Amino acid sequence: xxxxxxxxxxxxxxxxxxxxxxxxxxxxxxxxxxxxxxxxxxxxxxxxxxxxxxxxxxxxxxxxxxxxxxxxxxxxxxxxxxxxxxxxxxxxxxxxxxxxxxxxxxxxxxxxxxxxxxxxxxxxxxxxxxxxxxxxxxxxxxxxxxxxxxxxxxxxxxxxxxxxxxxxxxxxxxxxxxxxxxxxxxxxxxxxxxxxxxxxxxxxxxxxxxxxxxxxxxxxxxxxxxxxxxxxxxxxxxxxxxxxxxxxxxxxxxxxxxxxxxxxxxxxxxxxxxxxxxxxxxxxxxxxxxxxxxxxxxxxxxxxxxxxxxxxxxxxxxxxxxxxxxxxxxxxxxxxxxxxxxxxxxxxxxxxxxxxxxxxxxxxxxxxxxxxxxxxxxxxxxxxxxxxxxxxxxxxxxxxxxxxxxxxxxxxxxxxxxxxxxxxxxxxxxxxxxxxxxxxxxxxxxxxxxxxxxxxxxxxxxxxxxxxxxxxxxxxx
Amino acid sequence: xxxxxxxxxxxxxxxxxxxxxxxxxxxxxxxxxxxxxxxxxxxxxxxxxxxxxxxxxxxxxxxxxxxxxxxxxxxxxxxxxxxxxxxxxxxxxxxxxxxxxxxxxxxxxxxxxxxxxxxxxxxxxxxxxxxxxxxxxxxxxxxxxxxxxxxxxxxxxxxxxxxxxxxxxxxxxxxxxxxxxxxxxxxxxxxxxxxxxxxxxxxxxxxxxxxxxxxxxxxxxxxxxxxxxxxxxxxxxxxxxxxxxxxxxxxxxxxxx
Numbered sequence: 001x002x003x004x005x006x007x008x009x010x011x012x013x014x015x016x017x018x019x020x021x022x023x024x025x026x027x028x029x030x031x032x033x034x035x036x037x038x039x040x041x042x043x044x045x046x047x048x049x050x051x052x053x054x055x056x057x058x059x060x061x062x063x064x065x066x067x068x069x070x071x072x073x074x075x076x077x078x079x080x081x082x083x084x085x086x087x088x089x090x091x092x093x094x095x096x097x098x099x100x101x102x103x104x105x106x107x108x109x110x111x112x113x114x115x116x117x118x119x120x121x122x123x124x125x126x127x128x129x130x131x132x133x134x135x136x137x138x139x140x141x142x143x144x145x146x147x148x149x150x151x152x153x154x155x156x157x158x159x160x161x162x163x164x165x166x167x168x169x170x171x172x173x174x175x176x177x178x179x180x181x182x183x184x185x186x187x188x189x190x191x192x193x194x195x196x197x198x199x200x201x202x203x204x205x206x207x208x209x210x211x212x213x214x215x216x217x218x219x220x221x222x223x224x225x226x227x228x229x230x231x232x233x234x235x236x237x238x239x240x241x242x243x244x245x246x247x248x249x250x251x252x253x254x255x256x257x258x259x260x261x262x263x264x265x266x267x268x269x270x271x272x273x274x275x276x277x278x279x280x281x282x283x284x285x286x287x288x289x290x291x292x293x294x295x296x297x298x299x300x301x302x303x304x305x306x307x308x309x310x311x312x313x314x315x316x317x318x319x320x321x322x323x324x325x326x327x328x329x330x331x332x333x334x335x336x337x338x339x340x341x342x343x344x345x346x347x348x349x350x351x352x353x354x355x356x357x358x359x360x361x362x363x364x365x366x367x368x369x370x371x372x373x374x375x376x377x378x379x380x381x382x383x384x385x386x387x388x389x390x391x392x393x394x395x396x397x398x399x400x401x402x403x404x405x406x407x408x409x410x411x412x413x414x415x416x417x418x419x420x421x422x423x424x425x426x427x428x429x430x431x432x433x434x435x436x437x438x439x440x441x442x443x444x445x446x447x448x449x450x451x452x453x454x455x456x457x458x459x460x461x462x463x464x465x466x467x468x469x470x471x472x473x474x475x476x477x
Numbered sequence: 478x479x480x481x482x483x484x485x486x487x488x489x490x491x492x493x494x495x496x497x498x499x500x501x502x503x504x505x506x507x508x509x510x511x512x513x514x515x516x517x518x519x520x521x522x523x524x525x526x527x528x529x530x531x532x533x534x535x536x537x538x539x540x541x542x543x544x545x546x547x548x549x550x551x552x553x554x555x556x557x558x559x560x561x562x563x564x565x566x567x568x569x570x571x572x573x574x575x576x577x578x579x580x581x582x583x584x585x586x587x588x589x590x591x592x593x594x595x596x597x598x599x600x601x602x603x604x605x606x607x608x609x610x611x612x613x614x615x616x617x618x619x620x621x622x623x624x625x626x627x628x629x630x631x632x633x634x635x636x637x638x639x640x641x642x643x644x645x646x647x648x649x650x651x652x653x654x655x656x657x658x659x660x661x662x663x664x665x666x667x668x669x670x671x672x673x674x675x676x677x678x679x680x681x682x683x684x685x686x687x688x689x690x691x692x693x694x695x696x697x698x699x700x701x702x703x704x705x706x707x708x709x710x711x712x713x714x715x716x717x718x719x720x721x722x723x724x725x726x727x728x729x730x731x732x733x734x
Contacts, residue, residue: 410610
């Protein structure tokens with residue numbers, strides 16, 4: 001490990017923020033920091049368990065009972081009909097895959113680019129990836145007419161040599177999502193090992209000790225183990241980035257490959273990826289706000305400066321999204337296809353036009369008005385509200401593309417407006433399940449990657465050169 | 478390795494020459510009176526479930542053929558209705574519904590050049606229905622054959638055509654050009670050592686049509702009734718949504734020209 005000290009670039013003659021805070025330059029002893037994280041995992045209030053119980057009841061009702069009804073009675077319990085063969089379940093799938101994108105984006109891309117301010121919240125974002133993908137997978141299963149035969153979609157060698165059709169975008173989708181789920185779970189697990197070992201050493205007996213003992217894989221923190229771990233994490237960080245980009249591109253191909261007017265568009269790939277990042281970054285802001293305001297000691301780890309970083313990314317992604325949306329709108333308009341034109345007119349002036357205007361307000365106006373100001377970006381609750389609004393906007397975007405969009409097809413005789421039925425409680429169920437998994441995980445695994453924070457703090461030094469105090473950052477690799 | 482395991486090889490399926498096809502239909506919109514006899518006959522022949530008022534008005538009617546009625550001008554007093562347009566599966570040669578099915582439930586019959594649906598292979602992704610530009614696939618939203626849904630229709634279950642499967646909930650279904658009648662005629666012709674002749678049999682919709690607006694027959698026989706009909710009315714013959722190049726097997730003779 002070579003250590004090269006390099007000063008952080010700072011412009012001349014300008015007043016600016018103290019970089020010490022930005023880089024968490026007020027280190028605590030390692031033992032104390034570990035204790036803080038362990039304490040935050042163990043100290044719970046009755047309100048926590050009350051919320052958990054409510055969420056669990058919601059999950060049992062909507063993913064257990066309602067899904068049972070849906071399976072036993074058929075898809076007719078949902079609002080789907082001709083021509084809206086696809087409804088809210090696929091909106092949920094696209095939405096949750098979008099949420100899952102932020103985790104990889106933050107932890108892999110920001111890790112590769114060595115953005116220092118990522119350190120305390122990589123794990124919170126990675127957990128969103130894994131749990132979001134769980135909801136996306138469940139939503140696909142809810143959508144299937146005969147879900148009990150879902151294994152027919154897997155390429156399992158069988159006696160009758162019947163294979164799934166690899167021409168179908170749904171097959172690509174299945175491959176992409178399972179790959180992404182596997183990769184992101186492993187990528188969540190690797191940086192977790194040192195923290196699990198820490199938790200193992202700080203847990204006295206009980207099943208929890210056994211749990212940590214098994215998952216920590218006997219990690220002791222020797223030089224060789226760290227070397228292997230860093231190598232593995234580097235490989236995964238680089239390898240998962242193309243997987244992440246491909247997943248949402250492939251999800252977009254479910255639509256872009258179809259003959260439907262308004263769907264058949266070549267810009268859908270990058271447009272969906274940016275849309276995913278838009279909702280994902282916003283969701284990270286919400287989750288960080290919730291963690292910071294509910295978990296003990298997290299105000300030390302998650303600071304306004306981190307919200308500032310996320311806020312800037314949200315603004316950037318919002319601008320990119322606006323560009324792609326404009327592009328996706330302009331090109332079909334310019335193409336002048338009669339069906340595309342009808343589709344656009346229906347979105348703007350049809351009975352669901354209010355969704356279209358809400359979407360544009362939430363996705364463009366809200367971030368552009370709120371996130372310009374650094375002071376506002378550093379206000380966690382304001383950022384959380386912006387995050388919620390952006391997510392509402394992104395959900396509506398998918399809603400407009402899928403159920404509102406398919407209303408307009410080439411057979412005007414069949415045009416019909418879609419109204420969700422059993423989809424509503426089941427959608428609430430996926431949200432509740434996501435939160436429930438997250439809350440339970442917050443009791444089991446450290447949501448702050450302590451070792452990463454400590455590594456960051458050790459890499460930063462304040463040197464006195466002449467009269468100036470200069471913050472330096474050592475390169476760890 | 479892929480072929481050893483029986484995995485289908487990727488092939489370039491685009492074809493320069495338009496294949497002729499085997500079975501076809503000509504629908505004369507000038508003759509159609511919109512009486513819906515074809516809809517009833519098709520439902521009886523193919524065991525199409527009766528979905529009931531509520532679901533039918535919500536768009537879940539499952540008829541394999543429907544009579545479309547549209548208005549060119551809805552402003553009173555110039556209200557003008559278009560010609561009745563019977564819409565059923567166009568049996569496209571380049572069918573958009575086929576490549577999108579992940580489990581090969583929506584397949585092309587190479588021998589008959591028809592789009593067929595393998596009901597017991599379908600898992601209900603509904604991608605084919607979404608991708609069909611003619612919107613002629615119907616999905617079994619509920620177990621409509623279940624007597625608990627329509628107790629008053631139990632007696633109708635004894636009327637089901639034994640040559641056709643009864644479909645369960647969660648599968649897609651569609652017009653087959655009465656494949657059971659095609660097979661019956663082919664079996665008979667084969668046992669007599671000859672080819673199926675044009676006009677030897679017809680589909681349920683064509684059989685029931687009182688105005689003879691629907692004609693079914695062989696496309697690959699230049700002397701067949703449908704080929705003669707299309708040739709005689711060349712000026713008003715056309716395919717539905719021709720610009721998509723799905724190569725439909727149904728020719729519409731435009732009405733009111």
